[in-house]
Amino acid sequence: MPNRRVVIGGAAASIATIALAAPHVHARTPPRVVVVGGGFAGASCARALRLIDRDLAVTLIEQNTNYIACPFSNAVLAGLRNIEAQSFGYGGFDGIEIVQGRVAAVDAEQHRVLLDDGSTIDYARLVLAPGIDPRFDALPGYDATAAEIMPHAWKAGPQTLLLRDQLRAMEDGGVVVISAPANPFRCPPGPYERASLIAHYLKTNKPRSKLIILDAKDGFSKQRLFEAAWRELYPGLIEWVPLSSGGRVTEVDPATRTLVTEFDSYRADVANVIPPQHAGRIAKSAGVADQTGWCPVDPVTFESRLRPGIHVIGDAAIGGAMPKSAFSANAQAKACAAALAALLREREPTPPKLINTCYSLVAPGYGISIAGVYQPRDGLLAEIEGAGGTSPLDAAAEVRELEAAYAEDWFRTITSEAFG
Amino acid sequence: MRLRNGHGWASMPVLLGVLVVGAPAWADAPPGAAACTGCHGSAASGSAIPSLEGHAAADIVAQMRAFRGGQRTATVMDRIASGFSEEETRAIAEWLAQPEAVRHAEP
Numbered sequence: 001m002p003n004r005r006v007v008i009g010g011a012a013a014s015i016a017t018i019a020l021a022a023p024h025v026h027a028r029t030p031p032r033v034v035v036v037g038g039g040f041a042g043a044s045c046a047r048a049l050r051l052i053d054r055d056l057a058v059t060l061i062e063q064n065t066n067y068i069a070c071p072f073s074n075a076v077l078a079g080l081r082n083i084e085a086q087s088f089g090y091g092g093f094d095g096i097e098i099v100q101g102r103v104a105a106v107d108a109e110q111h112r113v114l115l116d117d118g119s120t121i122d123y124a125r126l127v128l129a130p131g132i133d134p135r136f137d138a139l140p141g142y143d144a145t146a147a148e149i150m151p152h153a154w155k156a157g158p159q160t161l162l163l164r165d166q167l168r169a170m171e172d173g174g175v176v177v178i179s180a181p182a183n184p185f186r187c188p189p190g191p192y193e194r195a196s197l198i199a200h201y202l203k204t205n206k207p208r209s210k211l212i213i214l215d216a217k218d219g220f221s222k223q224r225l226f227e228a229a230w231r232e233l234y235p236g237l238i239e240w241v242p243l244s245s246g247g248r249v250t251e252v253d254p255a256t257r258t259l260v261t262e263f264d265s266y267r268a269d270v271a272n273v274i275p276p277q278h279a280g281r282i283a284k285s286a287g288v289a290d291q292t293g294w295c296p297v298d299p300v301t302f303e304s305r306l307r308p309g310i311h312v313i314g315d316a317a318i319g320g321a322m323p324k325s326a327f328s329a330n331a332q333a334k335a336c337a338a339a340l341a342a343l344l345r346e347r348e349p350t351p352p353k354l355i356n357t358c359y360s361l362v363a364p365g366y367g368i369s370i371a372g373v374y375q376p377r378d379g380l381l382a383e384i385e386g387a388g389g390t391s392p393l394d395a396a397a398e399v400r401e402l403e404a405a406y407a408e409d410w411f412r413t414i415t416s417e418a419f420g
Numbered sequence: 421m422r423l424r425n426g427h428g429w430a431s432m433p434v435l436l437g438v439l440v441v442g443a444p445a446w447a448d449a450p451p452g453a454a455a456c457t458g459c460h461g462s463a464a465s466g467s468a469i470p471s472l473e474g475h476a477a478a479d480i481v482a483q484m485r486a487f488r489g490g491q492r493t494a495t496v497m498d499r500i501a502s503g504f505s506e507e508e509t510r511a512i513a514e515w516l517a518q519p520e521a522v523r524h525a526e527p
Contacts, residue, residue: 334454353452373503387503413461
C-alpha cells in the first residue's frame with residue numbers, strides 16, 4: 001500500500017484514517033490528463049495541473065527536444081539577442097511524464113492518442129496545444145519550399161536564423177519587404193515589432209536600405225504608438241502599405257523574391273512572408289478545428305465545442321477577444337488546468353478572469369504594451385470594458401525604458417512558469 | 421497507462437474516493453489570480469517587476485485601488501487593475517497573501 005499523504009480536514013480525518021488502515025485498499029489508477037504540444041500553452045498547462053492537483057497523472061507529448069520561443073525572436077533577427085536565449089528544454093518537469101513523439105491521430109471515442117511510433121496513450125481528458133501552422137495553400141506561390149527562400153519566421157528556430165542571415169547578407173541600399181496577414185493570426189503586434197527592430201538594424205548597419213510592410217489589413221495593433229516611434233526613430237525608413245492602398249499580397253514568386261499586390265509588384269532583396277495560418281496540424285485531424293481552421297472552445301473550460309473531452313488552449317483556440325499571444329496561452333493554460341481539476345472531481349469549474357499583456361520592443365530601451373482583461377460572456381471570452389488598452393501615446397522616455405525592462409522580466413517569468 | 425474507463429474520480433470505488441479529502445488550495449484560486457504570476461514572478465528572480473510574495477492582503481488591495489484610481493503611477497497596472505472590482509481584488513489578494521506552499525497542492 002503506497003504511503004499516501006492526504007489533505008486532512010475536519011470530520012473527514014477519521015474516515016481517511018479508517019481507509020488508510022483497511023487491508024483491502026488496492027492500487028489507485030489516477031485519472032490521466034494528456035497534453036499535446038510543449039509550447040507556452042501546453043507546458044504551462046502540464047505544470048499547472050501538477051500544482052493544482054497532485055493526484056492527477058499528467059503526460060506531456062512534444063515532438064521536439066527543445067522549444068524555441070517566438071517572443072523576443074525579433075531581437076534575434078536584428079542581431080540584438082542570441083537564439084540560445086530563446087531555447088527551453090523539458091528537464092524541469094518533475095512528476096510529469098514527458099513523451100517525445102508526434103501524435104498521428106486522436107481517437108476521441110476510445111479516449112486514446114496514437115503516436116507515430118505506433119504506441120498509444122489513454123486519457124481521461126485531452127488537452128491539445130498545437131500552436132499554429134502556416135497555410136501553404138492560401139497564398140499562391142507560397143509553399144514549404146518557398147518558405148526556405150522567403151522565410152515566415154513565424155515559428156521560431158531555423159526560420160529565425162534563416163531570416164537573420166538573409167538580412168546580414170543583404171547589401172546596403174537593399175529593400176526588405178514584410179507581408180503581414182489578415183486577422184486572426186499569431187501575435188498581432190509581431191510584424192510591426194519585427195519591422196521596428198529590423199529598421200533598427202538597418203539604420204545602424206545599412207542606412208540606405210528601406211523596409212516596406214505590405215498589409216492585408218487597414219489597421220494594426222498599437223498602430224499609433226508604432227507609427228509615432230517610427231517617425232521619431234526611423235524617419236523615412238519604413239513604409240506601411242495598408243489594404244486599401246493595395247497592400248494585400250495576392251501571390252509571390254520565390255525565384256525572384258517578388259510579392260504581387262492588387263496594384264503593384266515588389267521585388268525584395270529580403271522577403272519575409274507572414275502567411276495566413278491556422279491551428280496546428282493535429283487540430284484538424286482530431287476534429288476540433290472548424291471551417292475557419294481554428295478551434296471553437298467553451299470559454300470557462302476550454303473544452304472543444306466539437307469534441308467532448310478534448311480541450312484546446314493557446315494560439316490554436318478561438319479565444320474570442322483574447323489575442324493569440326504567449327501571455328494568453330499561459331493564462332488560458334492555467335484556467336484550463338483549474339477547470340480540468342474541477343471537472344475530474346465532478347465539481348463545477350469557476351468562470352475565470354484572464355489577462356493578456358503584450359510587450360513590443362520598438363528599439364532597445366523603448367517598449368510599448370497592450371493589455372486586456374477578459375471573462376466569458378455569451379459563449380466567448382470578451383474584453384472587460386474600461387480595462388486594458390495601450391501605453392500612452394505621449395509617455396516620457398523613462399516610461400518606454402521601464403516597459404522595455406518589464407518586457408525582459410516578463411519573458412524570464414513566463415518561461416519559468418512554462419518550462420521551469 | 422491504460423485506464424479501465426475514460427472517467428475521473430466518480431467511477432472509482434467509494435472506499436478509494438474518501439482518501440481524497442478537501443480540495444487542494446489552488447483549485448479554488450479566485451478568478452484572475454493565476455494570471456498575475458504571468459508577470460509577477462518569484463521574489464528570487466531579481467526582476468524589476470515586483471514579486472507578489474510576502475505581501476499582506478491589505479497591501480495588495482491598497483495598491484490595486486491606487487492603480488485603479490490613478491493615485492499610483494503605473495505603466496500597465498492601471499489598465500489591468502481596472503478590470504477587477506474591489507471584491508474580486510480582495511479575493512485575489514487574500515489568495516496571493518498565502519505562502520506559495522499553501523497555494524499549491526501537497527506533494
